[in-house]
Amino acid sequence: MFEFGMLHLAVALLGVVIGIIFGAIPGMTATMALAIFLPLTYAYDLHVSLYLLLGLYVGGISGGLIPAILINIPGTPSSITTTFDGYPMAQRGEGERALRIGITSSLLGGLFSLAVLWLFTPPLARMAIKFSAVEKFLIIVFAMTVIAALSKGNMSRGIFAGFLGVLTALVGTFNDNNMIRLVPEFLRVELIYGFSLLPVLIGLFAISQVFEEAEACMLSNRVTGSLLGNKVRKFSFKDFKGNFINIIRSSAIGTFMGILPGVGGSAASILAYAQTKNFSKKPEELGKGATEGLISSESANNGLTGGALVPLLSLGIPGDSTTAILIGAFMLQGIQVGPLFITQNPGIWNTILLALLICNFLMFFAMFFPIKLISKLITVPNCRLYPIIILMCVVGAYAINSGVMFDVWTLLLFGLVGYLFGKIKLPIPPYLIGFILGGDLEKYFIDSLKGAGGSLGVFFSRPIGNVIWVLIAISIIYALYDNRKSAKTA
């Protein structure tokens, strides 16, 4: 049914602890942690790898609350709203209490999203099994319009980045007629199969960060004195009294935002926080150290973890950039994620659910009790960590295809691409999702056309396809409306 043993528990704990460290150090993210540790999974089978990777994922998303509360710097983008109430609490001397409230909320959000993952993925996958190439093509187009819709006043750049990712995915051989395209003559041997996914991922998320930090002098967060406060008010589970609906609402927003492809944790927690403010009896207290706000932010961003796995395991579309790396892990083990995943691999599916459950509890215990030790993490200087990150990235990229130095060059190239994207304000997540889905997008497009003798009418000929067209239209209309609204307020 599922795999579990001491080794699984040990790697899950290792993953959670390393994830927390990555999450807690500002500038390092859960995505980066997964990208760097992926090569380690070569040595294990998929079950053990999943415990490690999901541990990194849960730990990485959760660890971000530590610097958010203690020094007002979100450790990961998804903990932005945690700073709003967490930091004022720390300033009042309630740092430890705030951390413990945040950690408990993270656990509750994570468990909620796990339940949604368990309930929603199988029916969605059953529906997706009936999809022909037309629906598969349209669902990817839908995924890309959703990314654009959530690019907040940056719609055209979001779509541009998405299609640029698709174009990058098309580099190499086209399987139908075995012709090579978009490859310069001198790289024909190296790029015959296109760019490898993992060096691209590690480059975009880890190496680009090294360049950004190098530009900013590698300034580390030097913090002195006790950050945890003088225990004016101690944590108690009574702090959650009256927050039941808040937890459910925020976790649900986080989880369902996670299901939409390409949406990061920051969008989920910002939306959940806004709703908490709308429904609050004392909205004026939010932003001044209200436990309500902190609970909302943390349950939403951990709600994302299970949510982002729903489209990955039912449709093969990653919910966010971190789950995109999980696709890499499945590919390494030769397993295809998509509508048939659960029926063909029931054991792996059960392992994923169990691993997520265990990782959420491990995260709770690894952060709740040794909180004093964990809070020291944010004082580790970046200048000592980044050389190690570079080393790990190089090892990872080189090992992906069992020793190809071109992959290390790819790593550097995409590190520079990611750095450049930051400069010209092109968002990386749509680019990455475009890159991952680009090959399939082309395949389904050509297959649909071939089946219909080249007629474009085929894309409007199927009932489920037409439903997806309606969803595409809704997301484009929302995108245009939201884009205009954001542009006006800017």
Place this chain on the structure above:
Amino acid sequence: MSDLFKINITYSTSHMLFPKIVLGILAILAVTIGIQEFKKKKECKAKDKECFFMEGFDKLKLFGTLALFIGYIFAMEWFSFLPASIVFMMLFNLLYAGWHSKKSIIVSAIISIVTPTLVWYIFGIVFNITLP
């Protein structure tokens, strides 16, 4: 009329059909973004000049990172993983943490010897992962 909505897929050129469509979409989007930027610039009248690099950016660390990275790749091809990594970890540490205090240099040296050796042992020997 129905021919308008028909695409002929020729076997020998089918590999370029989709890339051409994507390039077309990218060109349209690039023009749209260009127009938007032009409008924005006109509205702001370039009151605050945007620079590519951040203000007071660290030239040495930024370009040093790029140069060392390229050097590191070549060094791995010529001298294999462990010696190249020890030398370049030291250089990266010196670049980022500085070389002005004796203590800092000693810490750099320890990190540069211990980390690559550990990585080499754990990945290369224990897990049997291919290293340069």
